[in-house]
Amino acid sequence: MLAAQRFLLFLLRPLITIFVLVMLIGIYFPSFLSVFMVNPWLNGVILNITLLGIGMLIFQMFCVYKEFKYLEKHHPQKLRIFPNPDLPFSFPILQWYQSGMNIDVQLPLAQCEKRLDQRLRFGQFLAGALVFSGLLGTLWGLSQSIIVMADMFQNVFTIEPGKGDFLMVIKDYLSGALSKMGLAFSSSLLGLGGSVLLHFFLMQLRTIQGQWYDQMVRWAQDSLNHKASLDLTRRVGLEETFAPDVMLSLLNKMLMSLDGFSVSHKAQLQRCQDLTECFLSFSTKVQDLSDLMKAQHHILNKWAQEQMSSRHALEVMGSKLEDLGFSGDEAMRQALTKIAVCCEFLAKHHGHDHVSS
Known part of the structure; x- marks a missing residue:
């Protein structure tokens, strides 16, 4: 004042x-x-x-x-x-x-x-x-x-x-x-x-x-x-x-709490380890299955190539038989025509199988 x-x-x-x-x-x-x-x-x-x-x-x-x-x-x-x-x-x-x-x-x-x-x-x-x-x-x-x-x-x-x-x-x-x-x-x-x-x-x-x-x-x-x-x-x-005695008692309480926590959660830790091992085993099997499917795919590709070569050979033989039928008599032409039809049928059948495969 x-x-x-x-x-x-x-x-x-x-x-x-x-x-x-x-x-x-x-x-x-x-x-x-x-x-x-x-x-x-x-x-x-x-x-x-x-x-x-x-x-x-x-x-x-x-x-x-x-x-x-x-x-x-x-x-x-x-x-x-x-x-x-x-x-x-x-x-x-x-x-x-x-x-x-x-x-x-x-x-x-x-x-x-x-x-x-x-x-x-x-x-x-x-x-x-x-x-x-x-x-x-x-x-x-x-x-x-x-x-x-x-x-x-x-x-x-x-x-x-x-x-x-x-x-x-x-x-x-x-x-x-x-x-x-x-x-x-x-x-x-x-x-x-x-x-x-x-x-x-x-x-x-x-x-x-x-x-x-x-x-x-x-x-x-x-x-x-x-x-x-x-x-x-x-x-x-x-x-x-936070005197030394008080700090020591607080640290002891913290250690006891941590021990109780580790004991109560030991079962959950073991379950997590089991789940991890199961997941690793499952991933290994999936990898093996992928390798097997790759091998099957290679075999199927090879079989398809063989079918394509067989169809091409039958088509060539059918065209040659038609050419031969034009140069012979009537009976031979009819026989060759039937053979050519059979070759075409086989060729078509092989081609259809190839497409399906």
Whole structure:
């Protein structure tokens, strides 16, 4: 709680600054109003940008304070919840803690630092916009002053002697030029003043972020120390659990269990060996049967070749007998015709047997 109270003191400084600024504006309100009304449009834009930047930076300060209180309340010994997405700055380090702190702590810390820098960029942009608005008003007022002075030098020598006092005309032109210079200096004053004020609040926000980052580093270091102490306690407990006497009794129990397992499964092991021998014998017989079928196939091929040669010889003899029948008498032709028919029949019969085989 002391750290949270010290952190709250950093928040009081910008709040006290705002209070003092409001008091000064209230005391010198007529002068401030006269300066503001010189160029109400541009000065109104500058004032709105300043108020927007101050409000945004104060909101960022309270967001950092909220996360600071969360880390102060939840010590590493007590944190057992999932990281809260409503804490954008602390989310990487909380996720690292919930994941078991197995990676280097510098990685989540770098992510936290990057998120802090991103929250400063919009305030820096608004401060730059205020400087630009002040310079824009200055250039606008100076340009109008130059135009008025040019009109004065153009018309001062064309005044006729009876048209009025020469000095009064010069006074009118110079009062117009000075009013334009007031326009320039009023916008420049408000723009640069708002930029200085925003940079002051940015400096306070950086200081608060630095305090929060230091607290985050200490929190991460406490988390690592707590984890190391838990690991050491667990290791000591394991060493006490696995003492030599305890280990010896556990090994004896394991050996007895293995002996009982081998006795109960000895019959099944013998049955597996018998099945393996039967399978080897069956494969040997299948191999012998395959060799026998190969020998029978060779014999059948040889018998088919012999049948083909016999059929060819009978066909040749039949053709010769037909030729002989054409050269003899009728009785011999008839006898030879019958013999040829018989040869053809035998040849066809042998060919049919060959095909069937």
